[in-house]
Amino acid sequence: VKKLPNISKAASFHKSAYILSQFGSTNGPLTLKSLGFKNGIETIPKFEKDKVRNKVSTLDSEVEKVKSKRVKVKVNAVATGNPLVIESAPFSAKSFSELGLPPLLVEALEREGFNVPTDVQSAAIPTILNNHDVVIQSYTGSGKTLAYVLPILSEVGPLKVGTDDGKKKPDIEAVIVAPSRELGMQIVREFEKLLGPENKKFVQQLVGGANRSRQEEALRKNKPVIVVGTPGRIAEISSAGKLHTHGCRFLVLDEIDQLLSFNFREDMHRIVEHVGKKADSGPAKYTESTIKRRVERQTIMVSATVPFAVIRAARSWGRDPILAQAKKVSPIESISRPAGPINLATGPNSSSDVQQSNAVSDSLPPSLNHYYCISRLQHKVDTLRRCVHALDAKTVIVFMNHTRQLKDAVFKLQARGLNAEELHGDLGKLTRSTILKKFKKGEIRVLVTNELSARGLDVSDCDLVVNVDLPTDSVHYAHRAGRTGRLGRRGSVVTICEESEVFVIRKLQKQLGVSIQSCEFADGKLVIEEGK
Numbered sequence: 001v002k003k004l005p006n007i008s009k010a011a012s013f014h015k016s017a018y019i020l021s022q023f024g025s026t027n028g029p030l031t032l033k034s035l036g037f038k039n040g041i042e043t044i045p046k047f048e049k050d051k052v053r054n055k056v057s058t059l060d061s062e063v064e065k066v067k068s069k070r071v072k073v074k075v076n077a078v079a080t081g082n083p084l085v086i087e088s089a090p091f092s093a094k095s096f097s098e099l100g101l102p103p104l105l106v107e108a109l110e111r112e113g114f115n116v117p118t119d120v121q122s123a124a125i126p127t128i129l130n131n132h133d134v135v136i137q138s139y140t141g142s143g144k145t146l147a148y149v150l151p152i153l154s155e156v157g158p159l160k161v162g163t164d165d166g167k168k169k170p171d172i173e174a175v176i177v178a179p180s181r182e183l184g185m186q187i188v189r190e191f192e193k194l195l196g197p198e199n200k201k202f203v204q205q206l207v208g209g210a211n212r213s214r215q216e217e218a219l220r221k222n223k224p225v226i227v228v229g230t231p232g233r234i235a236e237i238s239s240a241g242k243l244h245t246h247g248c249r250f251l252v253l254d255e256i257d258q259l260l261s262f263n264f265r266e267d268m269h270r271i272v273e274h275v276g277k278k279a280d281s282g283p284a285k286y287t288e289s290t291i292k293r294r295v296e297r298q299t300i301m302v303s304a305t306v307p308f309a310v311i312r313a314a315r316s317w318g319r320d321p322i323l324a325q326a327k328k329v330s331p332i333e334s335i336s337r338p339a340g341p342i343n344l345a346t347g348p349n350s351s352s353d354v355q356q357s358n359a360v361s362d363s364l365p366p367s368l369n370h371y372y373c374i375s376r377l378q379h380k381v382d383t384l385r386r387c388v389h390a391l392d393a394k395t396v397i398v399f400m401n402h403t404r405q406l407k408d409a410v411f412k413l414q415a416r417g418l419n420a421e422e423l424h425g426d427l428g429k430l431t432r433s434t435i436l437k438k439f440k441k442g443e444i445r446v447l448v449t450n451e452l453s454a455r456g457l458d459v460s461d462c463d464l465v466v467n468v469d470l471p472t473d474s475v476h477y478a479h480r481a482g483r484t485g486r487l488g489r490r491g492s493v494v495t496i497c498e499e500s501e502v503f504v505i506r507k508l509q510k511q512l513g514v515s516i517q518s519c520e521f522a523d524g525k526l527v528i529e530e531g532k
């Protein structure tokens, strides 16, 4: 192994870990360990990331420093057929600057109290910075949003590497698509936090339910470089010729498995066809001498749950995509299709179990406790109330499946003195925003909601999730449960079910690979029933 230049011993492991490996599709998951990091490794010259960037001749010395950290290591791996070139990541990096983010962005992160990247960020950020299409999969609350926000901000907008060379401000450079208005707004706030108040106009929300002409006006006046929105609204404005995304460099599809649902099909088709230049077919031709900025868009897909449909979409919409997970980076090509359709109601050991387990594996934070409690239908709300008291939960999200019953439940909880509010699609957008704001501020203790809030909603203090109605399958269970136990915090998930539904709990347990313990609430306490 040749010595890496100017890198201290302590930091050399992480800094040297931008690996460029020639990797056959049959080689399985790519990890530092699996690559046999000690053998057959040689360094190659300092990373010249792309020609476009290199045209910017006035890179300041800070930028040079950042770039010099992007050291590549070539790993001699057995290649079969067309070698795929994969760049791996410094897993468990100790700081954001180690990942090669520009100084201004690292400053902004520190200002906001983000000092250490999470595992999935350590894996995904360098992979995206090295021009790969990615599917980012990691459990709920593990920081997947910043895993794509940061590489975008290091290439686009005022915090990026290098300075503009007086060229006209470009059109939209990044489009982020999310399945709900609430999630879209949350992502916008994540960008705004880092950009700071003076640069807010670089990002623009295009969510449904808001005034469309005002959004179009803002696009014209502010000329944002990043837009975040729901599929319907983005497709609508794009079809009207008011969203210029042909030169777009990043397309992010957040909660990709939901975006693939039938409801979004037409809008997604429009977006995928019109945003940026699509990757041309054929294998990627990255070689040592030809690494250069891709001229087509980079496609980034994100979710805690990745069914095979996502793998298929990634293959067709991206170019040689990489699956970036916490501590693991592997070529999508190495993932094969599990057999059988997905159906929660089929018997045990069926192929659907296998497929469902694949979709939800590693989707739940390890810090969660899962329980179920048997209750008659007419007593469920009372059981819920006793559950909240027994666990002394401060911030609770309750999931129900039907709006009418949901409203009744809120009425009953309020009548029993609990600070509870409802949140669902029948409410106006303003009421929805106000309730969510109050809940995030801790002014509401129990939020009773439906599937609308199951995805992406980030309320860090949420310490209890209750399913008063069963979720439709393990994917929905995972997203609901993931509203608590965010970023290593403790959390409990309680499913209240009828006796006849216990078999579903067993199935969820199996598919999710977690223990869901039987419990009761007696004398104001949670009592775990052993051996059930």
Ligand SMILES: Nc1ncnc2c1ncn2[C@@H]1O[C@H](COP(=O)(O)OP(=O)(O)OP(=O)(O)O)[C@@H](O)[C@H]1O
Pocket: 113, 114, 115, 116, 117, 118, 121, 138, 139, 140, 141, 142, 143, 144, 145, 146, 303, 304, 455, 456, 457, 458, 460, 482, 483, 486, 487
């Ligand atoms: N490196 C970090 N340090 C501290 N906090 C972080 C870091 N990265 C993300 N966070 C915070 O962790 C919380 C969860 O992040 P995020 O919402 O991105 O999770 P997620 O993996 O997308 O979850 P979900 O699958 O539920 O959408 C957010 O409040 C975010 O600001």
